[in-house]
Amino acid sequence: MAEDRKEILRMEHITKQFGYVYANRDVNLSVLEGEVHTLLGENGAGKSTLMNILFGLYQPTEGNIFVRGQKVRIESPSQAVKLGIGMVHQHFMLVEAMTVFENIILGDARSKGIFIDQNARRREIKELSEKYGLDADLDQPITELAVGAQQRVEILKALYRGCDILVLDEPTAALTDQETEGLFEIIKKLKGEGKSVIFISHKMREVLRISDRVTILRAGQTVETLNINDVTGEQLANKMIGRELKSSQYSKTDGNGEDAAVLDHVSYHRNFKHNGLNDVSLKVRHGEIVGIAGVDGNGQSQLAMLMTGNIAPEEGSMDLKKSKVVRFDPSGFIEQNVAHIPEDRNKAGLVGNMSVADNLVLKITKDKRFSDGNGLRLKKKAIHNYALQMQKKYDIRCSSVDQEARNLSGGNQQKIILARELEAAPDLLIAVHPTRGLDIGAARFIHDAIVKERDAGCGVLLISADFDEILEVSDRILVMFEGKIMGEFSGKNPPIEEISLAMAGK
């Protein structure tokens, strides 16, 4: 049935380079009139980059774009709008203090004069909203609208500007189930009117329900375009993750040590699918690495913050070393020997304007080794010498330990944090994306150190969106999706297909 429809958009051999990194490499995409075409891929697969190129926000390094068979150069969003391309970003681009009506006519190319013919505009918008079932009260300020309603305003805005191709970037990320149903109704109506929808998602359930065709991106490259009827969820998940099991360099343990930390039915903002925890129970034992796999933004950050005392659960409880945690407060957790490699090393890990040495002793300046009289006089010489020792032990490459930490490369910054956290001989280590953005050498160093710490009896919770990293070092793998634990798998010969599917929420 797809064959007899006209192709409205073709992106050919699109390559986009940022420095030495390819965000897109020879990507091909073809969208037909009146179809819902899904772009499927993990975080960082290049979906958003491709769409930003389509919308004129980036210029491709190579490649061509054809709209309705015509080769075009899209240099700005306004040009994209003229070509009939509309985009609803994941984070809405609405002026919150203005009303729905004002937001829709904002920046409309038709308003050439000084005055705006309000009544005519209103009529047009009303007609559109009725046609597509996009109900919205035009005079309500955006701030008073629920997320789903804001999204309808965005769609209405795009339609009002006359789009034929509507890009929805992870539109269901912030929606409730009910709102998602409403969105799908709208998408069906759009399709019925011959509009094309490019739907970006990594949720398998939704993709299978709403799409006509799916193009899978992996690591910046197109894998395949498939008709949704010819494929199963398992196949899609496999193609999206696209991995063969490589044997890990590290030996895996069965982890029969004592419990280092236990979460018992913990919830935090449970209704937020993307920044909450929903009835999470898990265990980290001494001497094992528990890997949390999952697409970013499914509650992993909250899990890490909770297990380091930065936020308190709303329901459920946590045990540290077999005693219940009463107060959730980072200093209390540090006293309990919980180490933390935070998600954002610059924001939460290091004091960038302080020296390497200062960052190494950040938490321990009151220690006898580094000050007299419980912190009354710092032993600067001792701090300096300790820093030199750490520099050697953890291979921190810097011109001097007095150098400001912010001037170091990401890998070396991470090694400072690693040194600080591991030197405390922790009982529990919460490591969040510990190798994100690092080169292979630095990543390897960090994995080695974490495994060594495990062998010394530390319980490790490794949270990572990098599936390879999880497979490489975890003794046990838990998958998180929308704040829930979707399943538990062994780290020895992990069942990749099942894990992939769990990561996609199925």
Add this chain to the structure above:
Amino acid sequence: MKRRDLLVTIIIPVISILLSFVIGAIIIAALGASPLDALRYLWKGAFGNVRNLGTTFSRATPLIFTTLCACFAYRCGVFNLGGEGQFIIGAIAACYIATKSPLTGFPAILLCAAAGALGGGLWAGAAGLLKVYRGQNEMIITIMLNYVATLFMGVVFTNWLRDGSVPQTVAVPEETQLASFLGLRATVAFPVAVIVGILIYYFLFWTSSGFQFRAVGLNMTAAKVNGFNVRRYILMSFIVSGAIAGLGGALELLGTQLRLINGFASGYGFDGVAMALIASLHPLAGILVAIFFAALRVGSTTMQTATGVPTSVSDIIQALVIVFTVAGMAMVRLPGFRNKFLQKAGKEA
């Protein structure tokens, strides 16, 4: 690297000062006077003899206190713009004790100083509580509290402690006034200010608490994640910085002004903010900067009498120093400048 950063923080104010003087000299020449003569008298007026030196120190004393107040607060990331109000509250507290309590002499001075510090600390602490527990913007709150303090002082000197028919308070009794410092025109408040500066320096750079305090100021999130009690440090930075200003107010009253009057402390708070920035928030540098500004102010009178160049030229120079320093520091922080500078330095190394 650290040495180079230090160099930058010293070089920028020095270049700014030189540039300001060059422009000042051009203005003086345009007024038809000899710039060299004018600058010579400016120097003489500030440091030329013991008497003038004493006056400079005396003028510098309140500025040192408000500068230290700003340095301390900003080191913890708290933008306390209320140095003036805290200074005034300290002076009011001291004024009450000096004029109303039966105590005189040294015990009275000690009590006045303590009350001044306490008053200033509480005044700033109020703003601190609003920030820490209610998330209010401390800049707005502290500025507003300046007006409250100034107007409150008005009530004090026009009503409660009024000296007969004149709208000013009665003078501090002679026994409770501060003694002269080494026979100079400055009082012992000057060495006290310097000692407070040294103590703050020691606290910030040589103690564990000071270290954590600075870490909070440089990266609050990291400090929190690493287990520091961020709220406590922020509240402390308000209270201690307010206490420094309050102590300054008390000593200014006991040593120099002797009574509260309209215009008492006017401008000291914001002068302190500017000087703290020029000093890159280093307390010892802050002392020097405050003395430098006081010298410009004191010396300009001699310059005016001797050469006819108006004192406002000195005001222009002072303002230019601030403008150049702030602009210079902003320039250094520009990523482009930084890269160039570091690359060059890297090649040299």
